[in-house]
Amino acid sequence: MIDMDGVIADFEKEFLRRWKKFHPDKPAVEYPDRRGFWLINQYPEEFHEYVKEIYLSPGFYENLPPIEGAIEALREMENISEYNFFICTAPMLPKFENCVLEKYYWVKRYLGDEWIKRLIVTGDKTLVAGDILIDDKTKIKGKITPSWEHVVYDHPYNRDSDSARRLTWKNWREVLMI
Numbered sequence: 001m002i003d004m005d006g007v008i009a010d011f012e013k014e015f016l017r018r019w020k021k022f023h024p025d026k027p028a029v030e031y032p033d034r035r036g037f038w039l040i041n042q043y044p045e046e047f048h049e050y051v052k053e054i055y056l057s058p059g060f061y062e063n064l065p066p067i068e069g070a071i072e073a074l075r076e077m078e079n080i081s082e083y084n085f086f087i088c089t090a091p092m093l094p095k096f097e098n099c100v101l102e103k104y105y106w107v108k109r110y111l112g113d114e115w116i117k118r119l120i121v122t123g124d125k126t127l128v129a130g131d132i133l134i135d136d137k138t139k140i141k142g143k144i145t146p147s148w149e150h151v152v153y154d155h156p157y158n159r160d161s162d163s164a165r166r167l168t169w170k171n172w173r174e175v176l177m178i
């Protein structure tokens, strides 16, 4: 299973682009300087409403650029018959209004109808069975002990973590030994 934001859809890049566009007067956190999973926590409290305004606005999720190499990697996965690949994404809660529908549009646009059938939207990824979950979040909690191995999609903001295997779309075949 493959997570969406921060793994195939570039949430950070689109946020930063919009932040600089709409708030050129305010400090921005560049991608290499990102620390900690939640982007909002690197911005001063007084700007939090502006930060949320960007990622909750209509069109934000639909217009996330793909992460470099992601679409190509998923296309390759279509040809690997030993495994079933799914996208497993958590919606923005409680403000799901734009995010959920736009995630479907995004998958349709970049990956096509076949992948829409493989899109799992859930608030609890531990309940979804699988061998591996590729996710950029380091602590994935839920109701049960997950059946999958968590493989971290590497970013500057998640290197504070543990012993989990890490990959990017440059080395995924080596790391997963596919």
Ligand SMILES: [Mg+2]
Pocket (backbone or CB within 6 Å): 003, 004, 005, 006, 007, 135, 136, 137
């Ligand atoms: Mg993610």
